Structures are given as C-alpha cells and as structure tokens.
Amino acid sequence: MNPDSPDIQQLKDGYLLAALSHSEFEDVMAHASVRTLAPGEGVFDQGDLCTHFFFVLAGIVKLGRIAPSGEEKVMDLVRPRHYFAEAAMFLGGRYPVYACALEATRLVALDNAHFLRLLRGNGDLCIRLLSTLSQRMHGLVNEIDNLTLHSGAERLIGYLLEQLPEGAVPASVWLNVPKHVIASRLGIQPETLSRILAKLRAERLIDVHEGMIVLNDVAALRRFS
Amino acid sequence: MNPDSPDIQQLKDGYLLAALSHSEFEDVMAHASVRTLAPGEGVFDQGDLCTHFFFVLAGIVKLGRIAPSGEEKVMDLVRPRHYFAEAAMFLGGRYPVYACALEATRLVALDNAHFLRLLRGNGDLCIRLLSTLSQRMHGLVNEIDNLTLHSGAERLIGYLLEQLPEGAVPASVWLNVPKHVIASRLGIQPETLSRILAKLRAERLIDVHEGMIVLNDVAALRRFS
DNA sequence: AGCTTCAGTTGACTTATATCAAAGCGTGCC
DNA sequence: GGCACGCTTTGATATAAGTCAACTGAAGCT
Missing domain, CATH: 2.60.120.10 (Jelly Rolls)
Known part of the structure; x- marks a missing residue:
C-alpha cells in the first residue's frame, strides 16, 4: 500500500x-x-x-x-x-x-x-x-x-437536520441511500416514512426531488425535534 | 476512609x-x-x-x-x-x-x-x-x-428475565423500584405497564404480590423476548 | 420493445399504545 | 380516627403507526 x-x-x-x-x-x-x-x-x-x-x-x-x-x-x-x-x-x-x-x-x-x-x-x-x-x-x-420520546416525524426531522451540510443554500439534504433504509434507521416502516414525507410536503416545510430533500423552513423544522 | x-x-x-x-x-x-x-x-x-x-x-x-x-x-x-x-x-x-x-x-x-x-x-x-x-x-x-423490534410486553418480559436471580425457586423478581420508574425504563406509560402485568397475570404466566413478581413459566416467557 | 423486479406511493383497515378521567388503596400525618 | 397524597389500577377514547393490498414508475434484462 x-x-x-x-x-x-x-x-x-x-x-x-x-x-x-x-x-x-x-x-x-x-x-x-x-x-x-x-x-x-x-x-x-x-x-x-x-x-x-x-x-x-x-x-x-x-x-x-x-x-x-x-x-x-x-x-x-x-x-x-x-x-x-x-x-x-x-x-x-x-x-x-x-x-x-x-x-x-x-x-x-x-x-x-x-x-x-x-x-x-x-x-x-x-x-x-x-x-x-x-x-x-x-x-x-x-x-x-x-x-x-419522539414521534416518527420528529425523528425524521432530527435526522434531516443532522445531515444538513453547514451553510447549504438552499438548505438541502441528499439522502444517498434508498428510502427504506432511512426508514429502518429511523425505526419506522417505509410506508410511514412515505406518509410523513407527504405530510411535510403538504405543509410546505420541505420539497422532495428524487433523493434530494429541500428544507424550506429550517427554523420551523428546528422547533420540532 | x-x-x-x-x-x-x-x-x-x-x-x-x-x-x-x-x-x-x-x-x-x-x-x-x-x-x-x-x-x-x-x-x-x-x-x-x-x-x-x-x-x-x-x-x-x-x-x-x-x-x-x-x-x-x-x-x-x-x-x-x-x-x-x-x-x-x-x-x-x-x-x-x-x-x-x-x-x-x-x-x-x-x-x-x-x-x-x-x-x-x-x-x-x-x-x-x-x-x-x-x-x-x-x-x-x-x-x-x-x-x-419488540412490543412493550416483550420488553417487560425481557427485563424480568434479566433481573431474575440465578436459580431462584420459585422464579421471582423483586422490583425494588416504583412501577412508574420501570415503565419509563421500558419506554412505556405506567398505565400500559399495569395493563401488561394484568394480562400476563390473566394468562397465568406470572403472579404479582406487592413489588414481587413470580414467574410461573419461565420457559414459556423465554419464548417471547 | 416487452417483461420482470424492486422501490416508492397511496388507500383501507387493524392494532398497540398514549391520553384523559375516575376510582381504589396504602401510608404518613395532623 | 380521618384526611391528604402519591402510586396504581381500570375504563373509555383517541391517535400514531403497522399491516395488507393495489398501483405506479424506473431500471435492468432478454
């Protein structure tokens, strides 16, 4: 070597x-x-x-x-x-x-x-x-x-904030791994993850494009988790 | 000293x-x-x-x-x-x-x-x-x-088996601590713990006397957890 | 192209557990 | 004794999450 x-x-x-x-x-x-x-x-x-x-x-x-x-x-x-x-x-x-x-x-x-x-x-x-x-x-x-102590949604948000690179603009996270792996990592079912993601998207807190997740309101998200 | x-x-x-x-x-x-x-x-x-x-x-x-x-x-x-x-x-x-x-x-x-x-x-x-x-x-x-991976009942059973002193006859565990503390340790609510205990008692798997829990069928309990 | 496979989504339904509320029951204290 | 307090139990109800199933769409293969 x-x-x-x-x-x-x-x-x-x-x-x-x-x-x-x-x-x-x-x-x-x-x-x-x-x-x-x-x-x-x-x-x-x-x-x-x-x-x-x-x-x-x-x-x-x-x-x-x-x-x-x-x-x-x-x-x-x-x-x-x-x-x-x-x-x-x-x-x-x-x-x-x-x-x-x-x-x-x-x-x-x-x-x-x-x-x-x-x-x-x-x-x-x-x-x-x-x-x-x-x-x-x-x-x-x-x-x-x-x-x-935290719900699935809170755990997901916590995970996303953890992964968020310093000073990324717009604030966004590449998952890099299949969603069902993330789900297992978070201790939830893939279906549940999908629903949580859908709900957060409906509330305009995030946007999802392929494997990339854009955090539209980091401050609001931080208030959870 | x-x-x-x-x-x-x-x-x-x-x-x-x-x-x-x-x-x-x-x-x-x-x-x-x-x-x-x-x-x-x-x-x-x-x-x-x-x-x-x-x-x-x-x-x-x-x-x-x-x-x-x-x-x-x-x-x-x-x-x-x-x-x-x-x-x-x-x-x-x-x-x-x-x-x-x-x-x-x-x-x-x-x-x-x-x-x-x-x-x-x-x-x-x-x-x-x-x-x-x-x-x-x-x-x-x-x-x-x-x-x-495990339900509340399974976690409780696992905990009891862990606490079980070697070769105790009859197989029994002294909790030593208030039940709500055990509940929190197991990540469940006190009410839920109480119900699980009641259910296991109804199934004759355990008996509860004050803070002491008698495991009537250790083998059967081990099959869970 | 057509086929298969697998990941992800969505819907309907079930289940475990939390939550809220009330009541029982010891224990210590006045 | 009787009262108050904290712990526990029980009941009714709500909610989050799991399960089952169907469908979509993309990727890979022949």
Whole structure:
C-alpha cells in the first residue's frame, strides 16, 4: 500500500491515529489493508469472528442487526472519515451487527490483535479511543431517547437536520441511500416514512426531488425535534 | 476512609480496578470519597460539570434524561457493584444524564482528573476501561433493537428475565423500584405497564404480590423476548 | 420493445399504545 | 380516627403507526 496516497493521508489525519509517531503509524499500516467493495457487498456478518475494525475512505457502509425473529434494523450509516466496529474489538469474539456497502465503497481494515498490542504501550492512543467510544455511547443514548420520546416525524426531522451540510443554500439534504433504509434507521416502516414525507410536503416545510430533500423552513423544522 | 472496610474491598475486587498495583490503588483511594444518599437525593444533574465517576456500594441509582420538552426517560437503574458515568469523563465537560438515589444509597466517587492521569500510565487499566465501555455500548445497541423490534410486553418480559436471580425457586423478581420508574425504563406509560402485568397475570404466566413478581413459566416467557 | 423486479406511493383497515378521567388503596400525618 | 397524597389500577377514547393490498414508475434484462 502506497503510504503517500490520499487515502492513507486521510486515515493519518483522522482523530484516532493522529497521536501516533511516524514509526507507530508505519507499524499500523503494515497490518492494514484497503478493501474495495461493490454495492451490496458485505464486510462482515453478524456473529462473525471479529478480527478487524474499519475506516471508511469513500462510499457508505450500512450497519444492521437481525433479530432472532428475522426482523431487521439499520443501526447506523457510516460515511467517509468515520470508523466502525472499533468497540467490537473488546467484546470478546463476535460482531454484534453485520456490515455491508450500500454503494461502491473503499475502506481500510485494521488488524485488531495488532492494534491491541499497540494500545497497551500508548496511553495517548488509549485515551483517544476511549474518547471515541464515549462519544459513540453518547450518540446511542441520544438515539434511545429519540426512539422513546419522539414521534416518527420528529425523528425524521432530527435526522434531516443532522445531515444538513453547514451553510447549504438552499438548505438541502441528499439522502444517498434508498428510502427504506432511512426508514429502518429511523425505526419506522417505509410506508410511514412515505406518509410523513407527504405530510411535510403538504405543509410546505420541505420539497422532495428524487433523493434530494429541500428544507424550506429550517427554523420551523428546528422547533420540532 | 478506612482501606480495610468491606466497602473498599468490594471496590478493589471489582473488574475495573483489579488490575491496579497496591500503590496505584492507594493512589486512587486518596482521591476518592464515599457518599451516603437519602432516598430521592441527587448525585448530579443533567448538564452539571463532570468531575467524578461512581461505583455503587449499596442502594439503587436512577440515571435519567430530560428532553427539552420536559419529558423524562429513565435510562438505567444502577445496582451495587456497578459503575456509572465513567464514559462522561471523556465527553468533555458535562453529564448527559442526571443521577439520583432511589433509596438509601452508598457510593464511591472517583476523581476524573486524577483517574485520567493514572490511565495514561497504565495500559492494562485502559484496556479494561475500553472493555467496560464496549460492553456498555453493546447493551445500548441491544436496548435500541428492543425498543424498535419488540412490543412493550416483550420488553417487560425481557427485563424480568434479566433481573431474575440465578436459580431462584420459585422464579421471582423483586422490583425494588416504583412501577412508574420501570415503565419509563421500558419506554412505556405506567398505565400500559399495569395493563401488561394484568394480562400476563390473566394468562397465568406470572403472579404479582406487592413489588414481587413470580414467574410461573419461565420457559414459556423465554419464548417471547 | 416487452417483461420482470424492486422501490416508492397511496388507500383501507387493524392494532398497540398514549391520553384523559375516575376510582381504589396504602401510608404518613395532623 | 380521618384526611391528604402519591402510586396504581381500570375504563373509555383517541391517535400514531403497522399491516395488507393495489398501483405506479424506473431500471435492468432478454
């Protein structure tokens, strides 16, 4: 793997690995590999032996869970410059979710065993990882009170506002993923999502063109959620 | 604080601090204090500056969140031998939940700044904390698919089975906390909890006496959830 | 082109749960 | 004792969301 590629630069600049010395980073790279995935291709299955964690360079990765009953829930959509499955490293064995690419995707796979060894000797790296996990936990806590305290419409609005790029004019969001995936991510049925979207459109709060959603009145939308 | 008290022994034997050397443990103790709380007394408020994390020696601590709208959700009920608020240490500043005692409670408060310093020099301790947080995250992920994939009745049954002490005959659970707290923990209204309980009783799956719930058919209950 | 497939929409209907209201029932207190 | 208070239960009703089904339209394939 060419250490000067923009891919590797991206990884190196990311929060987690920025603390590493040059030789430590080289060391990480020696046990890392870049994987290219076709749309729909899996990274790992729920229950697989957990050997690596990942950093997304390009594309979108879907993290999902299948209940014993067969029902499915999208837990997260991971976008470029984000890690996933770093927590599973400490969970003793198996991935609690499955991961697959939603579109053509490129990611870095980092070796768990090797990374753990590195961690043991680098307090700073530990602290950073602890901080990353804490933030992720905070996100999950937020998610939980979203699910219990807010209606489907409110959750959708919250999601749209989250996705809204800073200072986009007009304020608009590209979904990038099929609507039924968004629905599962929000914990509602596709039909319900469709109806909520229709209702918001009827109230002139949003406009929908293909996969793009224009937020006509961000202030009003913020008042929900 | 007397280092030989059973309280301290309990703390020392706990998973997190078991990795410490004698002198390191002494060091932690020098910056720790035991707090005694009356029923209903607060430990910290949501949004308070985050200075300590805690270990419960006796009693029950309620972790809750208040949404801007004023609605409230119980996030967790922390029982003896468990830690809470360890993740907030890395979250940069403020507690994302509030914590209060549900009954007379005794806990150890550990100083964040001091613990962070210790963490930096002790890879093993770091790994343990990472592992603790990862398990907690896994719990939250479970919680989320409980909330989205299961009905109120299923969540209640899951909760009861979780609380069920090993090998209790007859299989029974003491709630220890007011039912409306359980309801909030499960993400349902008190009225709904009451109705679910009534229904399960009508089906002879459980019996309710005061705060004690007898599970008449654990196998059948396990088939749900 | 014609066919199939799949995502999304829309409508009719069902169901779970929330909400509102009233009543029961312990517990502590004057 | 009797009163008030908070917790719980029960009943009636409302509402959000799920389910089932039909239809549309776009994309891909032969």
